[in-house]
Amino acid sequence: MSKLTLITLTLLLFTLPFPGNSQPSINNPERTILLQIKNHFSNPSNLSHWTSSSDHCTWPEITCGDGSVTGIRLAYLNLNQTIPPSICDLKNLTILDLNHNLIPGPFPLALYNCSNLEILDLSFNSFNGSIPTDINRLSPRLTAFNLSSNYFTDGIPPAIGGLKQLKELQFAATFYNGSFPPEIGELVNLEVLTLYENPFAPQGIPSSFAQLKKLRNLWIQNSNLVGEIPENIIGNMTALEFLDLSGNSLSGNIPNNLFLLKNLTTVYLQVNKFSGPIPQSIEALDLNWIDFSNNTLTGKIPQDFGKLTKLEGLVLFMNQLSGEIPGSIGRLPALWDVRLFTNNLSGKIPGEFGKHSKLQTFDVSTNNLVGSLPEGLCDNKVLSSIIAFSNNLTGELPKSLGDCQTLESVRVEKNQLSGTIPDDLWAARSLSRFLISDNLFTGELPRKIASNVSLVDISNNRFSGEIPAGVSSWNNLVNFKASNNLFTGEIPQELTVLQRLSVLWLDGNHLSGNFPSEIISWKSLTSLKCSRNQLSGEIPSALGLLPNLNELDLSGNQFSGEIPPEIGRLRLTSLNLSSNHFSGRIPGALENAVFDKSFLNNPELCAATPSIGLRICNLNTKKSNSNSIRVIAILGSIAAALFLLAILYILFGLRKSRKGKQGLDPNWKLTPFHRLNFTESNILSNLVEDNVIGSGGSGEVYLVQPLHHTGEKVAVKRIWNCKKLDRKLEKEFEAEVQILGTIRHSNIVKLLCGISSEDSMLLVYEYMENRSLDLWLHPKRRPYFASPPYCQVLEWPTRLHIATGAAQGLCYMHHGSSPPIVHRDVKSSNVLLGSEFNAKIADFGLARMLIRPGEANTVSTLAGTFGYIAPEYAHTTKVNEKIDVYSFGVILLELVTGREPNDGSAELCLADWARQYVQEGKPIAEALDADIKKPQYSDEMQSVFKLGIFCTDTSPYRRPTMKEVLEILLKFKSQSPYAAGNINGSERDASPLLKHSGSEGSSESEDDEFKSIV
Missing domain, CATH: 3.80.10.10 (Ribonuclease Inhibitor)
Known part of the structure; x- marks a missing residue:
């Protein structure tokens, strides 16, 4: 080998990497x-x-x-x-x-x-x-x-x-x-x-899919599938393990060979239009989850479901299933989630439920079930909710529930249950909601209950004895309803120390003695009913100092003395002091036709004017002279006004003869959506300027009391144009009527009726006493005449209560309605608040129904409010549920920061500001609303801040669904002084609309991010 060759090889050996040598x-x-x-x-x-x-x-x-x-x-x-x-x-x-x-x-x-x-x-x-x-x-x-x-x-x-x-x-x-x-x-x-989650044009499942014999996972939920599932397609997918076709418009029968797929483990077919029976033959013995909820399935629950030893969840609610619940289902060893509510099931509940598996959720409400509740529901000590209201159940509550420390919610109202409540059940450490009204329960109230209990409703039972002094330890109680029982004794002073109490109903009992006078701790109280008792003495003036009280009923007692003038300072929507022994003049502020039935059967009461039907008070001569002068002045004013009206009438007649349309068309058409106790004339006569409480792009909103004797108030939105109605306004009117006319949900505002004429349209809603959320959060938005309570700061528990209620309304729209509904204008001014700050979604003029065959899922023009509009919607006008999720995320950020949606910085809206704030590594605690930031709420508020960012992600797919958002909020609220609530319009737990995974269609990385928020 030459010297040159040796040198060349040596150089190559030093420049080429050896195996394992990291030198590049x-x-x-x-x-x-x-x-x-x-x-x-x-x-x-x-x-x-x-x-x-x-x-x-x-x-x-x-x-x-x-x-x-x-x-x-x-x-x-x-x-x-x-x-x-x-x-x-x-x-x-x-x-x-x-x-x-x-x-x-x-x-x-x-x-x-x-x-x-x-x-x-x-x-x-x-x-x-x-x-x-x-x-x-x-x-x-x-x-x-x-x-x-x-x-x-x-x-x-x-x-x-x-x-x-x-x-x-x-x-x-x-x-x-x-x-x-x-x-x-x-x-x-x-x-x-x-x-999944694609707004495809309506189409069926292609027959060519029968060739997919190796397919293991098929996910096509919420993608506008229509028609039936052919038997030959499902039958050929022999490898199928996971099937999710939920949220479509599939119809017909569920294929008979579905459960013959031996590898099948999970099947979701909820929120479709399936009818007929559930397939009875079952060979897929590895099934762990079945969700056929929200269809129109009939027939019986298959007996063979009892063979599914790996089944964890059986979710069949909101169908038309009948017959008995198979006893073998109660013996399944892996079963933890049972939701069969709103069917036509009958017979007894199998007594094996809870004995053989770690049962957590058990909901059989709104059926025709008889017999008693299974004794072993909590044998495995993990039961979190037992919901069985609106059946025909009898017997006592299972004694084993007294040792069920995991129990969070008990709802057995509207049955025929009897016996006493175990003291240990009252004290179960996780218990937060206890609703047992409309039964035959007896016994006395315990001295102590679980510290988490926020809602107790024992109305319409046979409880007796005195309300114990130990009630002072019920620290987190928000709603206490004990109407129509047999309670005796006095209302204990200890009851008045409950600072979070919002609703107190003790009407229809045998209570006596004076009303407690030291009630300054009741700052959160909104509704007080003590009618039909034997209470006596004077009304304490402190009642008139309660800042949030808007419903007061003390009728049917033995109260005496004068009505304290402080009562006139309350912002009352309902007042009833009739059938007592009051005397003297009523407070001047109550001399209003609104209260004309509030003082009946009090013969010693009088008023300065005859406006409410009481006798005129006897005043001294000087006052009489003064009054005479005042009457003369009033009569003169009336005469002048009548003269003016005559002139206006003449002018109006002239304009009408020229076919001008500046007034209201006499040809009105009323379309009711609920039972009404008023007519269109009762509404039209009250559309005066003094009753205007708001206005928008389409017209004014009025507060109207159609019939004074009922005390009912309504809100009337008037869409009116002197010319022919703008087509855009007409479409909004039609959308609102179409959607709200059929929806029934306690977190969606109730549309009572529509009234229309050729050039004017009215929408009549239930009146929400606490108006809209934005008035409470943003002082700059309050009208000039706003006064307390709007000037008060909403504490964090109340804000969380509002967020949860609004989420429940949206969750129903997206996941409980068929077809789903997208609101398109979710914002704090469209979240209305009732007397107990129960939130309701309002203003459906821009809403769209989805998954309607032949209808596009895009819109021609952008709609919504700046600061709440999802970025993809702004440049594509694509309509799906995720644009509402984005807007709701903005509301969450408003609630935790107190900022307005456009109050991020000079360049950024609130959502962008919050995202950038976190990306810069700044502490979230410093971004929270300083007016409500307290150490005990800090972690929860920071988590909701993160949830707001998650909801306002720039990618719609990375945003959670409203199911997932609601699940998180309810987890927080379970530790809050407010009761979790109304998913299906009847204060149902969150679980009925939540999938087993809690993160439908999410990847593992998304799940981790999602769980970190929880």
Whole structure:
């Protein structure tokens, strides 16, 4: 060997890397390409370790095989540039994963040059435009293709069927319109197909899907499927394990061979239009979850469900199922979630429930069940809720519930249950809601109850004895309803120390003695009913100093003396002091026709004027003379007014003869949606300027009391134009009538009726005493005449109570209504508050129903309010539930920060400001509303702040559903002094509208982020 050759070999040995030597080659072309890619993406800080002096195969984002780059994973790096074509110069690249970034632009055609690509994940980015019609030009070796959560249009092209090696195809929340082609059925190797949350045009499941014999997971929920599921399609999917077709408009029978798929473990078919019976033959013995809720299924629950030893959840609520609950279901060892409410089930509840499994949720309410509740419901000590109201149950509550420390909610009202309540049940440490009204229970109240109890309703039973002095320890009590029982003795002074008490109903008992005088702690009290007792003495003047009291009923007692003038200072919506022994003159502020039935059967009472039907008080001569002068002045004014009216009448007649339409059309049509005790004339006569309480773009809103003797008040929205009605306003009127005319939910404002004429339309709603949320949060929005209570600060427990109620209304709209409803204008001014700060969603003029065959899911014009509008809606006008989730997230941020939706900074709205605030690493605690920030609420408020950011994510797919939002808020509220509440319009627990996973359609990384908020 020559000397030159030896030197050359030596140099090569020192320059080439040995196996295991991390020393990089000097001019590796692949590393050069990677560094160019890094520069193209503006040198992300997370890639600072990508340097020319390091071995690229050691970079954690890079995978190498035989010294060559085979995989690139650049997820969660906020990349916001297009994909560089040079990426396909890496000739051995098989994996390209760029998920969870902000990459813009159309689908990158340069990826056609990545000829060895096997896995392509571009999900959670900002790609737009149409998917190329020649998408089959991607690598023929492609096995996994994920484009979920982008902004494509026109659906999936038929060419997708050319990617024959695909095993996973994931296009969730990817499109604004379009459809999916039958050619997907040609992907015979497909194992995972994910198409959910896409507003496709209405279409059925293609018959070609029968070829997908290897398919394990099929997710197509909320994607506008219609028609029936053919038997031959399901029957051929022999490998199917997970099936989710929920939230569509599928109809017909559930395929009889569904449960013959032996590998099936999970099936979600809720919120469709399935009818007929549930399949009876079952061979899928590994099933762990069945959800057929919110359909119109009939027939019986299959006996063979008792063979499903792995079944964890049986969710069949809101159908028309009949017959008895199979006894074998109660013996299933894995069962923890049973929700069968709102059916026509009859017979006895199987006594085995709870004895053989760790039962947590048990809801059989609103059926025709008889017999007693199973004794062993809490044998395994994990039961959290027992809900069985509105049945025909008899017997006593199970004694075992007394040792059930995990129990949070007991709801057995409207049955025929009897016996006494075990003292240990009252004291169960987790108990927060205890509703047992309208039964035959007896016994006395305990001295002590669980510290978490916030809602107790024992009305219409046979409880007796005195209200114990130990009631002072019921610290978190918010609502206490004990109407129509047999309680005796006095109202204990100890009851008045409960600072969080909002509702106190003791009417219809045998209470006696004086009313407590020291009641200054009742600052939260809104409703007080003590009628039909034997209370005596004078009304304490301190009642008139309670800042939030708006309902007072002390009728049917033996009160005497004068009515304290302080009572006149209350902002009362309802007052009844009739059938007592009051005397003297009533407070001047109460001399109002609104209260004309409030003082009946008090013969010694008088008033200064005859306006409310009481006798005129005897005043001294001087006052009489003064009054005479005042009467003369009044009569003179009336005469002048009548003269003026005569002139106006003449002018009006002249204008009418010219066919002018400045007045109200006499040809009114009333369309009722509830039973009414008034007519259109009662409404029209009260549409005067003095009754205006608000105005908007479409017209004024009036506060009207149609019939004074009922005390009922209504809010009237008037949409009126001197010319023909603007088509936009007319469409809003039609939308509001169409949606609110059929909805029945306690967290959605009640539309009582519509009244229309040729050029004017009226919407008559229930009146919400505490008006809208924005008036309480933002002083600048209050009208000039606003006075207490609006000037008070809402404490955090009240704000959480409001947030939960609003979430329940939206959750019903999105997940409980068929078809789903998108509000499109969710904002704090459209969250109305009742007397107990129960929130109701209002103003449905812009709302849209989804999943309606033949109707597009986009709108021609942008609607909503700046600061609440989701970014994707602003530039695409796509309508889906996630735009409401974004708006609700803004409300959450308003509640925790006190800021207005446009009060982020000079450049940013509130949502953008909050996101940037967190990204800059600033402490969230400093962003919270200083007026309500207290140490005991800080963690909870910070979590809700995070939830607000999560809801206002720029990507709609990364936002949670309203089910998930509600679940989080209810977890917080379970520790709050307010009762959790009304999902189905009757204070139902959250569980009926929540899936087993709690994060429908979320990836594992999303779940982790979601759980971190909880």
